[in-house]
Amino acid sequence: MATSQSNPKPIDPKGLTACPECDLLIQKTTPKSGVKGLCPRCKCMLFHTKKDSVERTLILSLAGLILFLPAMVLPIMTLNAMGIERTSNILQGITTLFQDDFHLVAILVLLTTVIVPFLKLLLLFYVSISVRFKVNLGNPALAFRSYKRLDEWGMLEVYMLGILVSITKLTDLAQVSYDIGLFCFVFLLIITLFSSVTLDKQQYWSLIGRNVSTKNG
Ligand SMILES: [Zn+2]
Incomplete structure (x- = not known):
């Protein structure tokens, strides 16, 4: 062009x-x-084309990957009802759904809140590394296609909405305090959203195509 x-x-x-x-x-x-x-x-x-799309997306996806584990395992909130204190994180929440026989809901939450968002960040990081440093390891085109397919299945924002509704409802029944896991989760959500904003799909495809021609040529 x-x-x-x-x-x-x-x-x-x-x-x-x-x-x-x-x-x-x-x-x-x-x-x-x-x-x-x-x-x-x-x-x-x-x-x-978006400015510094590859560099910005690379940094955001790396930050998301670093933040992912703390967001999943650190306590989101502490409930205090009649002197009994209980903390919970996202993975414990999913385990509780399984134990309470909400198997389908548990699988959906696991997929949309843990597996898909993690895979999306991982694929985005891999493709960004490939196009930024012209590394021809594996298949960046397949990885980028997979990222785009998974795009509709990551629903961190829906889970965030669920947390906010739960907090609002629980404040009537118990004393609720926010924990560090909630802040990690909010940052993870913001980072994931920003990585979609900084990502210039046309530029990525163009760079992936250039790497393939260099490899074949
Ligand atoms: Zn014209």
Whole structure:
């Protein structure tokens, strides 16, 4: 695709794309970070890459992976009712659901709150490392496709909503205090949301494609 800079390279017929507005054939290029691409004829915006998408997504996914274990195992809240104190973390909550015969709910919570969010961060970290440092280990294209498929299944925000509702209801019955696990979970949720915002899918695909051509070439 065309950028604001002129492209002196000869035209490769395989690497052409058409402007969606005026159908002008334009040579595809690997878009640089934070760049707008305009059609040279009609000035329609062809792409607008996010600034430092790979670096920001890499740091956020790494921070999410570091924060994941504390968010799952540290106590979220302490309940104090008639002198009896009880703390609970996310994994204990899932175990309790299993013990109380809510097997399907327990499996759903395990999938949407633990397994999928962790896999998403891991895949995003792996793909970001691959494209940032041009490492050709494994299959980043497959990993990125899997990440996009899993995107709809991670529901940390729904679980967060559940925690907030529980806290509101429990305050009538017992004394509730927040613990460090809740803050880790909130940070994990924010990091996961921001990693989706900083991720520039078009730029990632373009960089994955460039790595594959370098590998094959
Ligand atoms: Zn055009």
